[in-house]
Amino acid sequence: MPHPVTNSNSKMTMLANPPIFPTHLPAGYECFADETTYDPDQHLALEWPEQILTLAEFGYDKSAIDACASPVAVTSPFRMLSEEGVRVTHQVVSRLKAQRSEIAGDRVPSHLAGGVYRSKFLRDLCACPEILDHLSKIGGTPLAPHSMPSQQLYVNYAPQDLSQAVDAWHFDGIGFDYVLMMSDPGQLKGGAFEYFQGTKFEIAETFNLAVHEVRYGITSELPQDRVIRTRFPAAGYAIFQQGNMVVHRAAKLLAPGDRITMVPGFVSRNLSCPDPTAVHDMPCYGEPGIVAELARHSAWLAQTKLQHLLHSLPLSDDSGQLAANLKNTIADVISVIRELEKAQASAQADKP
Template sequence: MTTYLAQEMPFPDTLPEGFAALTNEPVFDPVKHLQLEAPAEVYSLADLGYSDTEIAACPTSFGATSVFRILSDEGAAALLEVAHLLEAFTTSNARIARNVRGGAYRSKFLRDLCLHPEVTKFMSGICGIPLLPHTIPHQLGHLNYNPETVGENVDKWHVDTLRIDYVMFVTDPKSVEGGEFQYYRGTKDEFLARKKAGEPLDESKVVSPDMPGPGYAILQQGNMVVHRAKGLQAAGERITMVNGYVPRDVRFPDFSRFDQLSLVDPTHVVGAEYLRHRQWMMRERLAAEIAGFTFHTDTDAMADNLSDMADDMSDVAAQLRAAGQAEIEHFGDG
C-alpha cells in the first residue's frame, strides 16, 4: 500500500535579496521557551455547521480549539524582543495596516520556533492528522501589529490562505483595551450570505476567546474558520503571531491561495516560494508512488494518475501567470 506521508522540506539555505539576518536577537531554547499545554476543548467543523460533504473535502474534520499555551513566560518575553526588532520591516495591504511577513528569513529565533518538531507534533495531535511546518516560508511566523490609529481593526473578517495555523498573542492582551481575536462559530458560506443580504451577524456566534497572557493561542483550520482581530480602544501595543502548517499527506489538494499571496508578498520571493512548495508536493507524491510500486495491469489508472500530475503542473503554471491580477479578499469590518 502506498504511503503518501511527505518528508519535511529544509528551509532555504540562502536569504532573498533585501532580507538581512538579525544580529542581536535572543537564541531559541525549547527547554526554556516552550510550555506546551493541551487545549481543554477541540471543536470540529461539524460543530461550526459544516456538512459531511464539505468536511470530506478537507484534510481533517478539526475546526478550532479553546485557548492553550505554547510559550513559557521567558519564551514570550524573548519572542516579544524579536517582534520589536522586526517591527522596522512592517508593510501594509488592503486587509492589514501593519504586518511583517518573511520574518523567518530575518530571525533565527522565529524560524527555530516555527519549525520546531516538538511544536509540530503537538499541533498534529490536536488536529488529528500529521502536519509539517508550511513549506512556503512567508507562511511561517507572520506577525500582525496594531494600526497606529486607535479604533482601526488589526485585521478584517476573513479566512486564511492556508489550512492549519495557530494565532498566538505576543503581547499581553490583558494590558490593553480592545484588540480581541474573534472567530465566527458558523460556516464561511453562512457568514458571506449574511453579509451579502445586509443582515447583521449573529452575535451569539461571535467567539472572543479569553487569552490569559502572551504565549497563549488557538489552533484553527484557517481556511474554514472566519475570524478577525479587533482594534485597540485606547493607545497601546498589540502583536500576534500566526504560524502555518501543511498536511503531511500530499494527496490533499494544495491550498496556498497564490492569487492572494502574490498581492501581499514581495514579487521577487513569492513566486519562487510557491513554485518550490508545489514542486515539493509533486516530488513527494512521485517518491511515494515509486516506493509503493506494485505490478498491475490497470493502464487506465496509470494514465489517470499521470493526468492528475499534469493537471497539477498546469495549475501551477496558470497560477504563476495570473500573479497580481486578483483582489485581496476579506469580509469587511462589520
C-alpha cells in the same frame, strides 16, 4: 481536558517529508546577526487546550470535512511559551516592528510577513519538533512548517488608525496556524480575537460573495450570537485553528495599545487531501521571492504524489486511466504554472 484528535478520514497514503528550508534568503530580507539561541527547554511551557471544536460543530458537511486533512476547527487558548520565552520572543517581534508593512485600508493594516527569513530565533521556534508534535496531536494530522517560508510566520501589530480592525473578518490562505498572543491582554482595550461559529460558505452567501472573496476581508459585523470572543489569559497563550475553514478576525482596539500577535503557518504532511494553499492569490502578495516559493511548494507536493503513483500505479490500467492519474498527480504544478504565467503577463502589461 479533551483527548488527542483521531482523524478517521486520514488514510496516510501520501505522507510527505517536511519541506526543506531554502539555502539562500530572497533579495529584500535580512536576518538578525545577534540573537538569543532558541532553546525549547527554556522557552516553551506547552499545555493542552481545554476545548477542541470540530468542523462538524461549525456546520460543515461530510464532503467538506473529508476534503480536509483534519476534522479540527479551532481550540480554546492554551499555554505555549514560558515567561522567558515570552520575554525573548516579544523582544524579537518588537525589534521587527520597524520592518512592518503599513497600508491604510488593507485587510490587516499593520503586519510583517516572512518572519523566519528575518530571525533565526523565530525560524527555530516555528520549526521546533516539540511544537510540531504537540500541534499534530491536537490537529490529528502530521504538521510541518509551511512549505512557503514567507507563510511560516506573520506578525500582526496594532494599526495607528483605531477605526480599523487589527485584521478584518476572513479565512486564511493556508491550512493550519496558531495565533500567539505576545502582549499582556490585560493592558489592552478591545482587539479581541474572534471567530464565527459557522461555515465560510454561510458568510459568502450572506454577503453575496464568491467563497474565495471572503479571504480579502469583511469589515461589516457578523451575527453576534454566532461570534465567539477568545480571552487569552496572558501573553504566551495561543489558539490553534484550521485557518482556511474558520472565519475569524482581530477586532478593533478601543484605545491605543501595543497589541502584537504571531501567526505561524503549517502544512499537513498528509497529502491525501486537496492542498488548501491559496496559490491563485499569492503571486500578488508582494513578498520577496514568493513566486519562487510557489514553484517550490508545487514541486514539494508533486514529489510525494509522483512517488506514490510510481509505487501504486496498476500495470493493468488503460491509456485513459493512466493519463487521468498523471494529470491528477501533477495538478498542483499545472495550477501554479498557470498562475505564474498570468503574473508574468500582468507584469509585462504594466511596463511602459
